Amino acid sequence: MxxxxxxxxxxxxxxxxxxxxxxxxxxxxxxxxxxxxxxxxxxxxxxxxxxxxxxxxxxxxxxxxxxxxxxxxxxxxxxxxxxxxxxxxxxxxxxxxxxxxxxxxxxxxxxxxxxxxxxxxxxxxxxxxxxxxxxxxxxxxxxxxxxxxxxxKSKPCITKKVNLGTIDSKIITSQHAELISKWIDRLEITDELTSPYEFKLLFRGSRDGFTRHKFHEICDNKSRTVTIIKVKDTNEILGGYNPIKWESDNVWNITKDSFIFSFNNDRIEDHILSRVMDECKALINSSIMGPSFGDGDLTILRLNYYTRKEYCRSIKSSYEKSIRKTTNNFDVEECEVFQIIDQ
Incomplete structure (x- = not known):
């Protein structure tokens, strides 16, 4: 062997x-x-x-x-x-x-x-x-x-530059970005919320098109990305972090550092963070779906072979927690993908 x-x-x-x-x-x-x-x-x-x-x-x-x-x-x-x-x-x-x-x-x-x-x-x-x-x-x-x-040494010497500028988003604020940055670095929520990264906008559904094809065209081969979606007709914001590249090669991506999350009721305090448990199924690269985390934990713009339409869903499988209270399919009001850039 x-x-x-x-x-x-x-x-x-x-x-x-x-x-x-x-x-x-x-x-x-x-x-x-x-x-x-x-x-x-x-x-x-x-x-x-x-x-x-x-x-x-x-x-x-x-x-x-x-x-x-x-x-x-x-x-x-x-x-x-x-x-x-x-x-x-x-x-x-x-x-x-x-x-x-x-x-x-x-x-x-x-x-x-x-x-x-x-x-x-x-x-x-x-x-x-x-x-x-x-x-x-x-x-x-x-x-x-x-x-x-x-x-x-007793304390880490390496620090990151703080960037408290605005974020080019129709969904989240700089406060959301700061919290997501802390999750990326595995810091405690009680630490001061200061964002060490630039969130560079790559893809926006309302601008580029709400299709899996457009997502892959723009975001494939881009690493360290955060996907953010606004669920239609609700106050939910869902998202996920992928530390490695998106591709269209129809294979699982392995990582221990990905996570998914949700915010509700426009309150940053009302959130759920769910880190990957099954590292072998952390992410799925597929040409028939957009950014997708786990074995259905957060699937965006997946093609339905029968209706030929795209849908989204979130059903707990490969990550720690459910990030929605329902397992029903849902539509997206807006979708954005950001690349995380060190400052």
Whole structure:
């Protein structure tokens, strides 16, 4: 099995009945990642598989190893890049940055020593978001011992810039955006509500068209997105966060960081947050539906084969809680998709 791991892993996600095989593959990757990497043609590992591996909390690999493997994979996708990073042009850095942008949020740089950061990460600083790069530099320079990690200190040193500007939305306010930002960072609700991100509008149904085709045309291959919908004839606002890319390849996406939510009665305090439980069914990429979370937990603009019309629904399955009081299908008054950008 190990000799054909790549094929077996991909096959396991082509049929929902292979859930035990999916779990076996995921556990094997977490316990013996180096062995799996050495067995596979590393440069041909699908992006989704590598993301699944590095975001696993039980991964038996140091953070510097994770960084090196991610970098190795990215460089293998572009053999035309110079072998020495000191010879990179701005375009070369942008090429590598575009390839690795989805991996960066899953690397815990706090678990590097300052020596590891300066030797292995700093030469590639141009591929990091500017704010992250600056804060990392400040953090590691401030350490007195090159073998100490920021995570060894009692308080985290890396902070994010606060952006309290307005949000281009017909559905939510900046206060909603601040709360969603806290959920993304897994912060406590009692902490001060200050949004560290820009919510960049990608898609708006009333502007671009209320169809799954338009959603995929605009949002496919975009990572770190928040989908917001206003339910027709109610006071409900529903939504979900996807840390990885939307696509139309009809496969499940695995992540432990997605969540769905609802707001009711125009009150920000009246909300439900529901994080993913079944990571193997966190998100579904499908050409017959728009943004969809879990196995029906929040499905938007799904095609009904009999009526040939699109519908929306929310039925608890793969996430912690129901975000609606009813399981009835519903129509959408407005739908917006935002990309989350570090400031």
């Amino acid at each position: 190990e000799q054909n791991f790549n094929l077996i892993y991909q096959t396991s996600f082509e049929n929902n009945s292979f859930s035990e095989l999916q779990k076996y593959c995921t556990d094997l990757m977490a316990k013996e990642p180096v062995k799996i990497f050495n067995l596979l043609n590393f440069s041909s590992i699908p992006e989704k598989l590598l993301i699944t591996i590095i975001q696993n909390d039980n991964l038996q690999m140091s953070e510097i190893q994770i960084w090196k493997y991610v970098l190795k994979w990215g460089l293998a996708q572009h053999p035309e890049l110079p072998s020495n990073v000191t010879n990179y042009s701005k375009d070369d850095f942008n090429t590598l940055k575009s390839t690795l942008q989805q991996f960066i949020p899953f690397i815990n740089f706090d678990n590097l020593t300052s020596k590891e950061f300066l030797d292995e990460v700093f030469p590639y600083r141009e591929i990091l978001p500017e704010e992250l790069h600056v804060n990392l530099l400040k953090t590691f320079i401030s350490l007195s011992d090159p073998n100490i990690k920021p995570s060894d």
